[in-house]
Amino acid sequence: MGTGLGAAVGIGATLFAERSRWKRDQFSKEREVRRQLYAEYLAALSRTRNQLRDIARSPDLPADERAERAGERFRSGGAYELRHQMAIVAPEAVVGPSERALRRLRDLSDSLEAGAVHPEERWTTGHAAFGDALEELRTAMRKDLHAAP
Template sequence: MDWLPLLSTLAGAAIGIVATLIADRNRWKREDDKEALRLRLDIYTQYTSTVKVLGETLRALAGRDHPSDDARAFALREAFRESGIATASERMWLIAPEPVVKASNNVFHCLRRICDGYAAGTALGSTEDRAAGKHAAKPPPTCANSCARTSASAPSPNATPAPSTPTPPPRRTHTCGGWTSAPPLRR
């Protein structure tokens, strides 16, 4: 009996099975990465929407007339509790990378300070209100931009680009938790 055709058939079948397993594993990994990205984008969208709605609600409540200062403080704090910002923050803590969590935590505490300021009687559009808004837009005071770094994929801001190639702006992050632009999402 000739064993060569039988061995070549078995070797071909083994190669086919291994190739199929590798292809299935790669397909599963791509689908898993897509699902993780979709989940992160959903959580980022929910958090951003919640922050926007809460900010608008706080400003609207601060601009209304209330029977007393206590009623105003109660309405503001109740709006903060019912906004869903705590749940959105917790979902962010579970899924997002650490720099995004730090940035979202800064936003959460900033909104909390704004709510407490309005509850304490800060008038909408007052000097203190505008100062709080300016403070919220700046990186944390411990940063002083000394921790800023530019990613390797972006050109340095001092480099002169080739005239025919449009240069994207550099992506800067602060390791202390403040972001001047969002981190790139991996695909």
């Protein structure tokens, strides 16, 4: 009877250890998926912002062409599509800031479509608002990933 009890305890301990290892591995995999998605989303936001900034710094570009390019760059930057993945994968503490950053980027694109150029206040105010939203997003992402600030 003692041997059977010892075997049961040993099997139970092994199963518990395996379950703990599996949970730890799952957590690591999920965190890596979020880390990769966060990096892709931040890259898409930054890429789009840089393309919009190039347009804003081209005051000789006709207004209609500037508007067309701004809309095109916003649509092709990739952030709009990635927001759906963010909504599915990220916790709400990250989804909110990710949506705000995308809205500020959209506002920046809209200001170009409305005729704003660098260094006009419409552009600089929008650019600063996007920068603030981006910093809020980075902070939320670091917190979610338990990364140092």
